[in-house]
Amino acid sequence: MRMSNRISGFQCSPIRRLSPFAREAVQRGIRVYPLNIGQPDIKTPSQVIDAVHNYDEPIIAYGNSEGRQELRDALPAYYKKYGLDVKSEDILITTGGSEALQFAFMTLCDPYDEIIIPEPYYTNVSSFANIAMVSLVPVTSKLEDGFALPDISEFEKKITRKTGAILLCSPNNPTGYIYSAEELTQLLKLVKKHDIFLIVDEVYREFCYDGKSFSSVLAFPEYADRVICVDSFSKRYSMCGARVGALISKNKNVLESALKLAQARLCPPDIEQVAARAALDTDDSYLVEVKAEYEKRRDFIVEGLQQIDGVKCSCPKGAFYLVAELPVDDAERFAVFMLKDFNLDGETVMVAPCEDFYVTKGIGRRQVRIAYVLNTHDLARAVRCIDAGLQAYRRDVLKETI
Known part of the structure; x- marks a missing residue:
């Protein structure tokens, strides 16, 4: 067959x-x-498990396609701890960070378009790209350089009329590299110049070592219309199986377009969103x-x-x-x-x-x-x-x- x-x-x-x-x-x-x-x-924080045990809705019903309102309303306070101005209307709750990446690809790219990505990269991205019929175009980072971001000129060489976005993961899976504010600024200038987007997977933002600070792509308001941030509860609160993530952008066209995909899959899992809301109350x-x-x-x-x-x-x-x-x-x-x-x-x-x-x-x-x-x-x-x-x-x- x-x-x-x-x-x-x-x-x-x-x-x-x-x-x-x-x-x-x-x-x-x-x-x-x-x-x-x-x-x-x-x-996993105990209140997350308790929230699951105490779920008392008589019916596990369909929820909002953009996610539970109480979860979206609670998330801005989390981002404010990082000095980030994120509003509930900037947030689309997804089934894990994986779905957020999938939505981003399908929102920004037509079949046979391209996404530029530093390699090595999180390997499952290749499947997300295949589903969206998008090609990944690599810029190679090297072990001997600590997998530092290659020179920005290497990214610009790869930009064509088919390029929809540049995709980063910071802190990086699999290398552990953290992209600096200066590196992000260079890339943001580049995507603005070429009228494309910068997507950054930030699910490991809490885990930066040796006193190194984290720079979020959401911290550049002058480039907000060029940015999509991918986030997740999985690693932060050790709740990988809950599959709750988020797509965040100030670009309303991006969110309205991604919402069409969210409506097609109906809604994110409901009980897990209750658990995610409880996770946000975890003591620092x-x-x-x-x-x-x-x-x-x-x-x-x-x-x-x-x-x-x-x-x-x-x-x-x-x-x-x-x-x-x-x-x-x-x-x-x-x-x-x-x-x-x-x-x-x-x-x-x-x-x-x-x-x-x-x-x-x-x-x-x-x-x-x-x-x-x-x-x-x-x-x-x-x-x-x-x-x-x-x-x-x-x-x-x-x-x-x-």
């Missing part, structure tokens, strides 16, 4: 496609440390403590990886991911080996191969994304497995290809 040409162009997510191997390992009695996915082990100390914990984990795993012979890794400035280059021929082959053929005292790890985090073919083949979302005890066990696994892979697998 023939499948559509459209679906044949999609890739299976490198974050999740090795999950069957992990499940088989668990069935064999192996403990698998999941470093492949950004699922924190931090507890929660996020202070979570940020400190992630910074500790960052320091721990970077030090551990740098002690492994042949491993190169970036030191992320934010979010909770890093990209590491391994002394292997193929990171995906190594990742499968770790799940199928290796364990250390009944333990192994699952990582996300990075080749599909790039548009440019052949780059990232020896790289993996690691999410340091586990406690330091588990991270220590995971690093130990990676070290031993690399030795076993080079001894038992690479020698076969020499």
